[in-house]
Amino acid sequence: MKNMNNTFTDSRIKPELQAGLEKIHFTKPTKVQERVIPTMLSRQNVIVQSATGSGKTHAYLVPVFNDIDLSSDYVQAIITAPSRELADQLYQVAKSLRKASGLNISIMHLAGGTDRERQLEKIENKKPQLVIATPGRLLDFVQKKIFAVDAVKDFIIDEADMTLDMGFLNDIDQVAAKLPKDVLFAAFSATIPVKLANFLRKYMAHPDEIIIDNPAIIAPTIKNDLLDVGSKDKKNVLYQLLTMGQPYLALVFANTKQKVDELTKFLQDQGLKVAKIHGGITERERKRTLRQVEQGQFQYVVASDLAARGLDIDGVSLVINYEVPRNLEFVIHRIGRTGRNGLPGHAVTLIREEEMNRIEELEKMGVHFDFVEIKKGELVPRKHYRRRDNREAKNRKLDTKLVGYVKKEKRKRKPGYKKKIKRAIQEDNRQKRKLEQRHEVRKAKRQRRRRREQGR
Incomplete structure (x- = not known):
């Protein structure tokens, strides 16, 4: 007997899609799937912070597949990925779910570094209903009006932080500006830097923010x-x-x-x-x-x-x-x-x-x-x-030479020994500051040289 509280058996999900998930052994949803699928089915914009391997791909693929009207021959959903490798991965996963569910969804894979003319031919033969693309190639096709995006229902940005890191947010911005006002926006990311958060809020007024665990924690395995x-x-x-x-x-x-x-x-x-x-x-x-x-x-x-x-x-x-x-x-x-x-x-x-x-x-x-x-x-x-640093911090004021000097002066108890010790400590600290400044200058030079080498 099916668990009626299971996200995958939500009554809003098409029966074919439910059967397809079961066929590929998706019977128990992950945390991110439990939270995201019902939210997207309710047409709520969402920003999801979730670690790699948490099951986020199916968390958005299920509602996206569910939204597509098989009888309508136009682009209804777009998923972006920042690299051709990621775009290809998503395309393969989407094809697998399509096959398992038997839903005849037309899926187009657009990525830089692949044959553009061949992609154009495919679109001329059959208009895609779902486009999985890298930002640059997507913008290229949208600007040249190879397909329209004014009726897109769902727009998904996967690996959003990497999209930011690789400088593709401007491409996304130009495409997003052409989408209808009622489009469902969803962004998935391992981290949400401030610059990314500000960008996403440009298109999402009151998104549901879902954070699944701490993505910075390394797996216990x-x-x-x-x-x-x-x-x-x-x-x-x-x-x-x-x-x-x-x-x-x-x-x-x-x-x-x-x-x-x-x-x-x-x-x-x-x-x-x-x-x-x-x-x-x-x-x-x-x-x-x-x-x-x-x-x-x-x-x-x-x-x-x-x-x-x-x-x-x-x-x-x-x-x-x-x-x-x-x-x-x-x-x-x-x-x-x-x-x-x-x-x-x-x-x-x-x-x-x-x-x-x-x-x-x-x-x-x-x-x-x-x-x-x-x-x-x-x-x-x-x-x-x-531990070593802490030990050194305790003795930072008095190095080995000064510790011996203090002990010696304390034993002699000569008048003015405290002033001598204080002067010695001050001189030692002055020398250390000079060495630290010199070290920082050298370190800065090394870092500049390293950045130049990496930039070449």
């Missing part, structure tokens, strides 16, 4: 380690990590495509069979590489952040953050590539001491790290770096 490489060669540390545990599939993240190329070559020179994925490789090469990874032809993949948000690679047992990204939220998405579907995962972030402040920022966001070091070919626990 993931062992999340932090490794200070110190003065060691970082590439050699990476090689050691990749080879000492023999992971089923290891994913290494770097910040730029140049660094991805560099690490791939280094690891290949060490005899490892390594695949690389970043925005600089062709679509054909990307698909071929992913197919080879899925077939188990590669044990190691080096990728840029695009892959962290745009690809869903099964079986990742180890994630290594070779570099801490400029946008700290990307760390969460990177680590989230492992430990999926309840399986155990392992993530290691490589840092140097000057990056510790960024780790503190991540911890404030809710990311917990276990501090480790490599000993005898194994990762073993080490003391939390802040």
Whole structure:
């Protein structure tokens, strides 16, 4: 007997869609599906903050499918995704639900990097009812009036924070301005930065804001380690990590495509069979590489952040953050590539001491790290770096030399010894401030140089 309180059996959902969900084993809704589906069925605008893997895709696909009038041959719903990989994923999921439900919905996949002329031919042959698109290609087709958007019922922005990060909000804005006033708006995002919130409120007067858990928390199935490489060669540390545990599939993240190329070559020179994925490789090469990874032809993949948000690679047992990204939220998405579907995962972030402040920022966001070091070919626990910092803070006023000086002066009890100690402390603090200022100047120079290199 069906549970009548189950979101998937809501009487407002078409029977074919209910049967299709059951066919693909969607019998118990996730938290995000429980909250979002009834809200969208009630035609309420919604902003959803939910972690990757929480089931948000079907949370909006069900109401979108339910809204489409099969007898009307025009674009009734649009779903945007910031990368072609994500758009393709959504298209595949939508096709799967269409097949299971038997609803003959015309779905069009529009993405940059794909054959535009072929897409035009498809639209001429059959007008789409649902469009799944990247922002740039969507705007291109809307501006050239290849299809009309004045009768769109549902407009969904998936991975909205990534859309912002990649600079696509302006494209979305230009399309959204052409939509009817009664369109249902829904935005799904792992995080809601202020700039994104302000943009969304431009089109949603009183949205229902749904927050499912804290997206910054790493899944409990993931062992999340932090490794200070110190003065060691970082590439050699990476090689050691990749080879000492023999992971089923290891994913290494770097910040730029140049660094991805560099690490791939280094690891290949060490005899490892390594695949690389970043925005600089062709679509054909990307698909071929992913197919080879899925077939188990590669044990190691080096990728840029695009892959962290745009690809869903099964079986990742180890994630290594070779570099801490400029946008700290990307760390969460990177680590989230492992430990999926309840399986155990392992993530290691490589840092140097000057990056510790960024780790503190991540911890404030809710990311917990276990501090480790490599000993005898194994990762073993080490003391939390802040314990050392706290100990140093207690002794900051008096270093070893001054502590001895104080003890000596106290024993002698000569007149004026307190003034001498005070002067010594003041001089020592002055010297320390000079050193700290010098350190900050050098650090700022390093950061500017790093930004210039990343910008190239």
